[in-house]
Amino acid sequence: TKGDRQMNIEVPAVFPVSYQALEQEAKKLMSKGAYGYVRSAASNEETLRKNTTAFEKWSILPRMLRNVADIDMSVTLGEHTYPYPIFIAPVGMQKLTHEEGELATARAAKTIGVPFIQSTVSSYSIEEVKAATVDSPKWFQLYWSRNEQVSFSMVERAERAGYEAIVVTVDTIMTGWRETDIATQFSPLKEGYGKANYESDPAFMHALGEKTDHESMIQSVLDNIHYPEMNWSHIAALAKRTSLPIYIKGILHPEDVQCAIEAGASGLIVSNHGGRQLDGTVAALDALPAVVKAANQKVPVVFDSGIRRGTDIVKALALGAAAVCIGRPFVYGLGIDGQVGVEKVLENLIEETRITMSLAGIARVKDLNQLKLIRE
Ligand code: FNR
Secondary structure (H helix, E strand, C coil): CCCCECCCCCCCCCCCCCHHHHHHHHHHHECHHHHHHHHCCCCCCHHHHHHHHHHHCEEEECCCCCCCCCCECCEEECCEEECCCEEECCCCCHHHCCCCHHHHHHHHHHHHCCCEEECCCCCCCHHHHHHHHCCCCEEEEECCCCCHHHHHHHHHHHHHCCCCCEEEECCCCCCCCCHHHHHCCCCCCCCCCCCHHHHCCHHHHHHHCCCCCHHHHHHHHHHHHCCCCCCHHHHHHHHHHCCCCEEEEEECCCHHHHHHHHHCCCEEEECCHHHCCCCCCCCHHHHHHHHHHHHCCCCCEEECCCCCCHHHHHHHHHCCCCEEEECHHHHHHHHHHHHHHHHHHHHHHHHHHHHHHHHHCCCEHHHHHHCEEEEC
């Protein structure tokens, strides 16, 4: 098998286009446990469902005959300009989906021109991803460690590797109640996925001491990540330690915007972790307008959770997002055909976004805030 791929199943002759087709094809190619881990979400999966249906409640009111021959999709966040308003969301343990994991995804991101956000619990380390992609734009997503020296050490490694920003995910102080994984008895960390950045971290290994066996190491990773005591002072401490911009991922309440900015955040990511953490929350898209308003142009607001197609991207940008992160769609592309699969998913999303902007009469992503949406 290739990673956790099932045997005897070939890459499809015609690459799936729609999200539903991607999911179906990936289901055939991935093991039950791995597919369940990617597809599923917390508790009753209400938030997972709401994240996508929320898009149907907002309708585009397009403008006609506005010369849209030159579509400019570029966006500027802080000091960096990127060709598309699209990022690869941090997704851990990508070796579960394909043997080449993050190396394949980061290479695809580089080929297409999309920044890659690397998870703390990636299957390949910061240094391995850097070596595979050299100078393409990359951000590092931090799961704060109870041992703050480990957090600081990982951030320093990302700085040294030339990563452009740090994303601190704040909705995962513990893992959500994921019934599919409980039922399939699937625990990727325990199976050895997602520890590359720990094994290669001097602060983590120093704290581990002599107990370097698999069990002790995984227990230590879990003890570090599970940290209900975490609060905004940890973000402030990190802001003092790094010169990189810090994006806080997992904001839904507008009053958390001020907390994040006061702690030193340079940007926000509105997200409910694709419904994998707290179930029963507001759809991420429905939380976006109030967060954008509270941010009041002081910091960029990135969006994820529920993006499946180009029209979704355009709607999120029209509601004030500076850019979006792609999650499950690229994971399925990776499962279907590695680097090539991720490239195809990204190409299709970009092309559909380009067509949507054209037909809606807005030529520049920077002007998408002028696109009128009607709430049905
Ligand atoms: C994630 N996500 C995530 N987020 C994060 O900050 N660190 C991580 O390691 C992971 N790992 C992860 C694994 C898998 C399999 C999935 C599907 C998601 C959440 C991710 O960044 C993003 O918020 C969601 O994927 C967005 O939801 P949709 O659009 O994928 O439904």
